[in-house]
Amino acid sequence: MSIVIQVVWLALIATIEIVATQWDRLVRGHARKVRNLAFTVINHLVIPVATVTVTHLCQPRIGTHWIAGLPALPGIVLTVVALDFAGYWFHRFSHRNLFLWRFHQIHHLDEDFDATTGARVHTAEEVMHQVVLVVIAVMLGVPSSYFTVFATLSFIMAIFHHCNVAIAWKVERVLRTIVFTPALHVPHHNDDIVNTDSNFGFIFPWWDRMFGTYNTAQRTPQWRIGLDYSHDLSLHRLIVQPFVPKQLKESAIAPVPYATYETAGQAAARPEGKAA
């Protein structure tokens, strides 16, 4: 059921992106989207089943029953808030720790920003992230069904806050007090490191507000999406890149020149074939 909801949501947002686009596409062709979606297909084939199974098996044996002992509604709310809080710190640490960054940079190497970006997470990063969440879930006594609710909501929000959909400012202004919106998350994908290292939240923006990483910078047509030390890579290079001893940043001769990029509303989009 969870996977059906996620697929339908992804298709729905992708459809809305076509009819209510906010920003011109920066990368033409379908190869980029296929690359991004390939990761989510790989991730969904094994990880959700594994995490729910491990939570289900471990929680009664070695975990507590704190959240399982609560009524369903507060139990689910507490699960979502606690695991989203953990996700914030895992994400923030992934930008600081060189080992974790090897994997997380695959998400940031995307040179456009849409729903498929939200689906683009290296499988090894997803595994590590889920391991952290499962350990916390077991410690808190989260039933596996609540964990599935959180995982589904988390995916829905990841697709939403990456989407390229025009949202009225009046609506967005209210939404951003409760959840991460695309306008709030897009600075995190700007290649300016000041913006990249901000807005780490997944579902709620509260953790960024509490811990000094909240950023309300507004995207402009001049913003470049991606990382300043590399262009995007082909799918097979994205998969193996984290395991290559010499990292992209070490190989970079100079920052990616801004002039090689087109921005929304300017020159024709960069041909897909230029991916390294």
Ligand SMILES: [Zn+2]
């Ligand atoms: Zn990030």
